[in-house]
Amino acid sequence: MSALSVSDLRAGYDPDLAIVKGVTFSVTRGESVCILGPNGAGKSTMIKAMAGLVPVLGGTVDLGGKPVTGLPSHALVRQGLGFVPQTENIFTQLTILENLQIAGQLLPRTHRQTRIDAMLEMFPDLGGRPGELAGALSGGQRQMLAAARALLTEPEVLMLDEPSAGLSPKLVGQVFETLRRISDAGVTLVLVEQNVRAALSLTERALVLVDGQLAHDGPTAALHDNKLLGELFLGHRAAGEPA
Numbered sequence: 001m002s003a004l005s006v007s008d009l010r011a012g013y014d015p016d017l018a019i020v021k022g023v024t025f026s027v028t029r030g031e032s033v034c035i036l037g038p039n040g041a042g043k044s045t046m047i048k049a050m051a052g053l054v055p056v057l058g059g060t061v062d063l064g065g066k067p068v069t070g071l072p073s074h075a076l077v078r079q080g081l082g083f084v085p086q087t088e089n090i091f092t093q094l095t096i097l098e099n100l101q102i103a104g105q106l107l108p109r110t111h112r113q114t115r116i117d118a119m120l121e122m123f124p125d126l127g128g129r130p131g132e133l134a135g136a137l138s139g140g141q142r143q144m145l146a147a148a149r150a151l152l153t154e155p156e157v158l159m160l161d162e163p164s165a166g167l168s169p170k171l172v173g174q175v176f177e178t179l180r181r182i183s184d185a186g187v188t189l190v191l192v193e194q195n196v197r198a199a200l201s202l203t204e205r206a207l208v209l210v211d212g213q214l215a216h217d218g219p220t221a222a223l224h225d226n227k228l229l230g231e232l233f234l235g236h237r238a239a240g241e242p243a
Helices: 043-050 073-079 096-106 109-122 139-151 169-184 196-202 220-224 226-234
Strands: 002-011 020-028 032-036 056-063 081-084 157-161 188-192 205-210 213-219
Touching: 002 043, 002 188, 020 043, 020 056, 020 188, 020 205, 020 213, 032 043, 032 196, 043 056, 043 157, 043 188, 073 081, 073 096, 081 139, 096 109, 096 139, 109 139, 139 157, 139 169, 169 188, 169 196, 188 196, 196 220, 205 220, 213 220
Parallel strands: 032 188, 032 205, 081 157, 157 188
Antiparallel strands: 002 020, 002 056, 205 213
16 A cells, blocks of 8 residues: 555645646655755755645545545644754754654654654664753764654654755764664655765655656666666666667
8 A cells, every 4th residue: 555645746835836847756665765856956945845834736635445645734744744853953052852842742752752652762862862952962962853753643654855865974874773663663754865875875766856757667676777776867868768
């Protein structure tokens, strides 16, 4: 069954100027998918539209078979969608525990502490110091806390926008190892990522967006061919055309 389905999605900040131009794809339960493409291709705009943060100008978004097109982000969380934005994804003036407690407000009171404890166990870098200010964490640890906040509500689909942005290679490795554990636990993953090598090593399937349109949809193994990846990124040849 499809965990996430997007049909003819058009999105952007100006009703007369769509940045995402009719994209269609679906993600099955438990699948891990990366969204790649050159700068300005519309990747972040698309994932934010799916997360209820950018206006949808046309098309539909379904989550677990239910229509959710245009719902605000807080309503999507209740429907089973977790989203980790690229920036401003934690409260730096609050402690690790307080960040998790705020996210837990969406859960029944009797279930909150159980989920907080589960997140502190899943992310040992955080579990050993729940009273530390989030602003004192490293970039990689902040991304882990942002992921923990999103996972706290047990989403069926977790979407992330550029989880490796601004991180050192070592921290990128730590963050992607964490994402691998999340994927192995059965959570459906969809991530926008500029670090192509890291994204392809984590996910099973890749979508390539060029100028707001889907240029490629297929197994990540196909994109280990650098020639094909270059053609897609640079727009030399549309997917499916003969070389």
